[in-house]
Amino acid sequence: MKKEQQSCSNESVGNFKCFLDPNYKDTNEVIKYYSAMAANYDTIIDNGYYKGPRIVASSVNDIIKDKNALLIDICGGTGSTALELRKYGFQNIDCIDACEDMLQIAKQKSVYSNCICELLLPGKQSTLNAEKYDCVFCVGSFAPGHLQPEVVDEFIRILKNEGHCVIGMREEWLYTADDYRDKLEPYMFKLKKWRLIKRERFENWFENHSGIVYIFKKC
Template identity: 25%
Template sequence: MTAEPAPFDHEDTNTDDRPSRFKKSISGGFSVTEKVAQYDAWANKYDEDMRSYGYTGPEIAVEYMKRYFKDTNGKYLDCGAGTGPLGVHNVKSTITFFSRILDTYDGLLCCGCFVPSHLEPDCVEDWCRIVKPGGIVFIVMNQRWLSQEPAYNEGKLDGAFQKRVDEGKWELVVREQRDKYLTENVAEVFVFKVK
């Protein structure tokens, strides 16, 4: 049994409003339009802020992309691409990401999107549909949300993943933890192969 992760109480020593921007982005009660407006307002400082919090999700994701996305001519979806830090970290690779809608993809990456008030667990049903058989779906997320976020805790997110395994839609290839994902939080990494 793993220890319960510490709450995220990061406070910057800077005088600007970075902590409130981060905390606001993961708070509930906002419509999709309001959430988009929050991120639009934060976009020019987002990458800088996340680096100051010790966020290493894109670096972790690139390691897994190089390991599992073998077809460099494939079509890969960056789910929740945001400001595109994966593209920046991935410049030495020949993998191309699409943030526009195509009918099918050779793989899908979801990095840092399973956070409060963002993705619902059942979104993975669509991922099984749009990723071609044999394609890879991998998820990099803050492990704490598996126990602390009501939309994901008590097995809700794990259950959504397992349901697709049980239905024969994908298989779990790897589940690993990585230290120092966001300050001292641990990353939970899932790699699935679509059937």
């Protein structure tokens, strides 16, 4: 008998407020939540309700023609987006994520060339080398208790000249989350070191919630 799928927002996520509360801010608790569900994360997410990884992987594939390009997955977790990119033929994918337990799951899949356990913070330079990557991408990393708008400065720093950045997130956080409302888009759009190539809306990004994908190119 086929196992009945669970609703990601109702039963599977349970009390993980960081996925449901637009004003959740405790990043340390978010990391603990990810650690607690790392072993079951793929089962929770890979049930057809979360299309973000496939959408962003498709967007990256559309703009990056060189399959040997060097990519980095920001807050890549267990590697769901990287796995989709592997299907397109991309082989050189790094990951940076603040949750070691999630990265351990990703390592078992061998989808990343390098895994870096590090938290990206506004105004703080990471250990990543400048102008290293052809493409920086992140899926769902701009969410309550996750990344702050200012970390996109780090995205730009580690991108090669004329490199691309693909950011995917739930649309509602732009209007309901204190950290992003009237902050995230204005901050990204005002930066002079990259330019917006595309802003596209997708239905059913996460269950019945729409998503937004931004594509930037470093100037």
